[in-house]
Structure formats: structure tokens, C-alpha cells
Amino acid sequence: MALGIDEIKTLLNEHGLLKEVVYSEHTSFDDVTYDSRNANPNTLFFCKGNFNPEYLTMAKDKGSTGYVSEEKYPEGNGLTQIIVNNVQKAMSLVGAAFYRYPQNNLFVIAYTGTKGKTTSSYFAKSILNHTTDNKTALISTIDTVVGNKPSQRFKSHLTTPESLDVFKYMRQAVDNGMTHLVMEVSSQAYKKNRVYGLKFDVGIFLNISPDHIGPNEHPTFADYLHCKEQLMVNSRNCIINADTDHFAEVYGAAKSTTELGKVYLFSRNQKQVNGIDVDFQFSSIADTINSNEIRVIANTDKAKQMNLEDDYKIAVAGDYNESNAMSALIATKLANATVKEAQEGLFNVFVPGRMESYDAGNHGTVYVDYAHNYASMHALLGFLKANNADGKVIVVVGSPGNKGEDRREGFGKALSENADVAFLTTDDPAFEDPKDIVNEIDSYVDHDKVEVHKELDRRLAIKKAIYAGDNNAMIVVAGKGRDPYQKINGVDTPYETDSVVVQNVLKGIENE
Numbered sequence: 169m170a171l172g173i174d175e176i177k178t179l180l181n182e183h184g185l186l187k188e189v190v191y192s193e194h195t196s197f198d199d200v201t202y203d204s205r206n207a208n209p210n211t212l213f214f215c216k217g218n219f220n221p222e223y224l225t226m227a228k229d230k231g232s233t234g235y236v237s238e239e240k241y242p243e244g245n246g247l248t249q250i251i252v253n254n255v256q257k258a259m260s261l262v263g264a265a266f267y268r269y270p271q272n273n274l275f276v277i278a279y280t281g282t283k284g285k286t287t288s289s290y291f292a293k294s295i296l297n298h299t300t301d302n303k304t305a306l307i308s309t310i311d312t313v314v315g316n317k318p319s320q321r322f323k324s325h326l327t328t329p330e331s332l333d334v335f336k337y338m339r340q341a342v343d344n345g346m347t348h349l350v351m352e353v354s355s356q357a358y359k360k361n362r363v364y365g366l367k368f369d370v371g372i373f374l375n376i377s378p379d380h381i382g383p384n385e386h387p388t389f390a391d392y393l394h395c396k397e398q399l400m401v402n403s404r405n406c407i408i409n410a411d412t413d414h415f416a417e418v419y420g421a422a423k424s425t426t427e428l429g430k431v432y433l434f435s436r437n438q439k440q441v442n443g444i445d446v447d448f449q450f451s452s453i454a455d456t457i458n459s460n461e462i463r464v465i466a467n468t469d470k471a472k473q474m475n476l477e478d479d480y481k482i483a484v485a486g487d488y489n490e491s492n493a494m495s496a497l498i499a500t501k502l503a504n505a506t507v508k509e510a511q512e513g514l515f516n517v518f519v520p521g522r523m524e525s526y527d528a529g530n531h532g533t534v535y536v537d538y539a540h541n542y543a544s545m546h547a548l549l550g551f552l553k554a555n556n557a558d559g560k561v562i563v564v565v566g567s568p569g570n571k572g573e574d575r576r577e578g579f580g581k582a583l584s585e586n587a588d589v590a591f592l593t594t595d596d597p598a599f600e601d602p603k604d605i606v607n608e609i610d611s612y613v614d615h616d617k618v619e620v621h622k623e624l625d626r627r628l629a630i631k632k633a634i635y636a637g638d639n640n641a642m643i644v645v646a647g648k649g650r651d652p653y654q655k656i657n658g659v660d661t662p663y664e665t666d667s668v669v670v671q672n673v674l675k676g677i678e679n680e
């Protein structure tokens with residue numbers, strides 16, 4: 169692949185981004201990167217973010233022949249210099265052109281929402297695997313899948329990658345024969361223009377609640393909402409959970425660029441929201457601590473024509489997963505999935521680290537779940553308590569250091585509402601003392617309602633929690649899912665994952 173300077177100039181000019189070009193003899197580039205460590209001969213290098221000019225020197229030393237930046241650097245003398253007024257936008261446009269617009273060869277379904285993006289993406293992929301004969305790619309917080317060989321599936325670094333990576337993965341997916349892609353689009357992706365210029369075939373808005381607000385993410389909730397709404401503005405078909413907070417604003421964003429015939433609304437209970445007819449209603453017809461089943465009803469003519477009305481079993485527990493499943497049903501129907509394919513996809517789905525359940529025999533049932541703030545912990549514990557009022561809820565939980573400090577109070581509150589026993593432990597303490605974090609969570613717990621144990625060794629905390637359960641107990645190991653590390657003092661210290669620790673404890677119990 170190669171990209172010439174004339175095409176770059178035209179593209180940037182069309183979008184009002186180009187300020188100046190200083191030519192060298194290099195007018196065509198064989199690679200693009202935003203990280204000097206990955207620069208190759210004849211690479212076009214993008215200077216972005218918390219940039220240090222030394223990176224440009226490194227890129228040049230490794231053979232870069234041009235750079236794109238919002239300012240000129242003497243370190244770049246001798247290279248072709250492309251000066252723009254927004255490097256992130258420029259990077260996305262140039263990335264799409266360099267990788268020859270792979271999005272044109274993929275049906276792309278994109279998810280946003282404070283909670284449920286990953287789970288719903290796995291639901292949609294599982295359905296489309298049936299529809300497309302396994303030709304569905306995935307860009308999610310957990311895994312990126314660009315093909316069916318083991319080497320074409322790898323761990324993700326971000327929920328939504330940098331634009332150059334988005335287009336690279338799309339190109340790889342197309343070259344590997346993929347026809348569909350399900351991806352997560354975080355609010356941060358819009359904030360940082362990681363998907364600038366991209367139109368999605370289907371965009372889904374799941375929900376919004378205060379989160380990701382802070383110095384490194386969104387300055388205000390309004391900014392967070394605005395960024396999330398951009399998925400609606402940039403999608404050809406919009407699906408909205410009408411039960412979400414701020415529904416009116418989200419619907420307004422969708423309507424601003426999409427005709428009403430292509431905006432699909434769904435709700436658990438309501439036929440109308442704000443006087444607007446909801447297309448699909450779903451109800452729970454079986455809701456156990458291991459799985460769910462929903463009934464889908466079409467309310468509008470548009471919905472009736474889609475032939476989605478039926479019952480669907482979902483292999484993952486949690487009543488909120490009924491709503492996640494409903495979104496995946498509409499999205500995949502727009503990609504021509506049949507009811508049978510959807511039923512098979514939801515019945516067989518497995519989402520790593522999200523409501524993984526394990527039978528612990530005489531010690532009850534263990535759930536490994538990624539719940540890592542008040543909203544998700546409250547939803548999870550409330551669901552378990554509602555479905556098994558006599559069962560003890562035992563929770564293993566910690567809270568990260570140097571970020572999301574308000575989660576500590578949230579965990580204390582969620583535990584006080586629905587837990588019987590808590591084992592407070594370590595979870596990515598970063599540069600803080602995990603003991604202080606545990607004590608802070610503890611200070612928010614109502615000790616008349618919850619028996620609290622403090623065990624900083626996470627593996628031991630999990631073991632003690634499982635052993636504390638009787639045969640009706642529900643032991644929740646929260647917060648890390650399948651994260652394979654603990655972030656300690658700036659180092660990702662390997663950790664075998666909560667799922668593996670749980671499995672090892674259960675093996676020990678079996679062998680007793």
C-alpha cells in the first residue's frame with residue numbers, strides 16, 4: 169500500500185484541515201504510524217497527543233520520510249512536513265485513504281453506551297457468525313478479531329483503537345474474507361476523533377450514566393453525552409434504547425441526520441416514550457440466575473415488517489442482558505439475520521469475564537463479572553438478590569488506585585444495598601496502597617447489613633469467599649473479568665485472571 173502527497177493534500181483541503189506543506193523529495197509513503205517505535209522506512213509519522221519531539225527524531229532515525237503535525241518541529245527538517253489544524257482528524261482521513269477505505273467492503277455495526285457495549289457486541293457477533301458463516305470481525309474492549317486463524321484474534325489495548333488501527337484492522341478483516349464487523353465506539357473515540365469521517369451501517373445507543381468524567385476523559389457530563397451522541401449522527405440506521413436517560417437528546421441527535429424510517433426504538437415496558445411510538449417491546453419470560461428468555465413484540469408497522477417477533481433464550485444471566493440482547497436482535501436483523509440464527513446465536517453466546525458462572529457444588533454458584541462501578545454493581549447484585557432472595561450474596565471486590573476514586577463510595581453503597589458478606593481486596597492499586605483503598609471502601613459500607621473481611625491477596629480473597637458459601641450462596645468476583653494483570657506501581661503485573669483463579673479453587677474443592 170502507498171499513498172501520495174497529492175491525494176493527502178486534496179483530502180485535507182476538502183475538510184479544511186491543511187495549513188501548509190513543506191516538501192522534501194519524498195512525496196509518496198509506504199506506511200503510516202502515530203508511534204515512533206513502529207516507524208519503518210518511508211513511513212508517514214503523525215505527531216499527536218502528549219507528544220515529545222524526541223519521538224520525531226526516533227521516527228526519522230528509523231526511516232520516516234514525512235510527518236503530519238499541528239506545529240513544525242526542527243527535528244523534522246529534511247522530511248516532508250504536513251501541517252494541519254487538527255492532527256487527529258487528519259490521521260483518521262489519511263488512515264482511511266491509506267488502507268483504501270475498507271469500511272466500504274464491510275457491514276459495520278457500532279455500539280455505544282456507558283454499560284453493555286462489550287456484551288452486546290459479543291451477542292451481535294455470535295448471531296452474525298451464523299448468518300455470515302463466521303465472516304464477522306470484532307473490535308471490542310476484550311478482543312479484536314480480524315479473521316478466523318488464531319493469529320487473527322488478539323487482546324485489545326483500547327475499547328476503540330486509534331484511527332490508523334481501526335482502518336488497518338478493517339483492511340485486514342476484508343483481506344481475510346470478513347464481510348461484517350461489530351465494534352465498540354467509546355465516547356473517548358469521538359473526543360479524540362478516532363472514527364472521524366466514518367459512517368456506520370448501524371449505530372446503537374444503549375444507555376448513559378455519569379462515568380468517564382475527569383481530567384483525562386470528559387470535562388463534564390454534557391461533553392460525555394455529546395460525544396456519545398455522535399454515533400447517532402454518523403450512522404445510516406440508528407437503534408436507541410428508549411429507556412435510557414437523556415432519551416430526548418439522543419433521539420434528537422439521531423433524527424438530525426437519519427430519516428425516521430431508519431431510527432429504531434426499543435423498550436422493556438413502554439409502548440410510547442415522550443409521545444413517540446416505540447418500535448419493539450420486550451418482556452422477560454424466564455429470568456434465572458443462569459440464563460434469560462425474552463419475548464419480542466413489534467409495535468409499529470416498520471417493526472412488524474422485520475419479522476422479529478418470537479421468543480429468544482440468552483445464555484448469559486443478568487436482567488440487563490435482556491436489553492443488550494434486544495439491541496443485538498434489531499442490529500443483526502438489519503444485517504439480514506434470520507430468527508433462527510438469532511435464537512442460536514443468543515443461546516450459544518459466551519462473553520469472556522461477563523457473568524461467567526461456575527457451579528461450586530456445596531458452596532453455591534460463583535459469578536465472575538466485570539462490574540466495576542456503582543451502576544453495574546448495583547444492577548448485578550440487585551438482580552441476584554431478586555432472583556434468589558434466600559441465597560447469601562458474597563462479594564469479592566476492590567477498587568483501582570489513582571482513577572475513578574468515586575467508585576469506592578459506589579461499591580460501599582452497592583454492597584450495603586444487596587450484599588451479605590464482602591471480601592475487600594486488591595484491584596489495580598497503581599501507585600496507591602491497596603490497604604488504604606480497601607479501608608476507604610469499607611468506610612462507606614453499612615456494617616449492620618454487611619459482614620466485611622479485608623484480604624489484600626486477591627487469590628486468597630477469592631478462595632475465602634468461595635469457601636464461605638453454602639449450597640445456595642451466590643459468590644460474585646467483581647471488577648476484573650478476564651484482565652490478565654494487576655496494575656501495581658506502573659507495572660502490569662501478570663495475574664492469571666479471576667476466571668482461572670476461580671477454576672483452580674473449584675478444582676481444589678473437587679479433589680477434597
Ligand SMILES: CC(=O)N[C@H]1[C@@H](OP(=O)(O)OP(=O)(O)OC[C@H]2O[C@@H](n3ccc(=O)[nH]c3=O)[C@H](O)[C@@H]2O)O[C@H](CO)[C@@H](O)[C@@H]1O[C@H](C)C(=O)N[C@@H](C)C(=O)N[C@H](CCC(=O)O)C(=O)O
Nearest residue numbers: 202203204205216217218219223326327328354355356384
Ligand atoms: C486520553 C486518551 O485518549 N489517551 C490515549 C492517547 O494518548 P496520547 O495521544 O496522549 O498518547 P501518549 O501515550 O501520551 O503519547 C503521545 C504520542 O506519542 C507516541 N509515542 C509515545 C512513545 C514513544 O516512544 N514514541 C511515540 O511516538 C504515542 O504513540 C502517541 O501517539 O493515545 C494513546 C495511544 O496512542 C492511548 O494509549 C491513550 O489512552 C490511554 C491509555 C487511556 O487510558 N485512554 C482511555 C481514557 C480511553 O481511551 N478509554 C476509552 C474507553 C472509555 C469507555 O469505556 O467509554 C477507549 O476507547 O479505550
Ligand SMILES: Nc1ncnc2c1ncn2[C@@H]1O[C@H](COP(=O)(O)OP(=O)(O)OP(=O)(O)O)[C@@H](O)[C@H]1O
Nearest residue numbers: 282283284285286287309488522537538539544547
Ligand atoms: N445494559 C446494562 N446495564 C447496566 N449494567 C450492565 C449492562 N450490561 C452490562 N452491564 C454490567 O456492566 C459490566 C460491563 O459490561 P460490558 O463490558 O458489556 O459494558 P461496557 O460498556 O463494554 O463497559 P466498559 O466501558 O466499562 O468496558 C458487566 O459486567 C455488567 O455487570
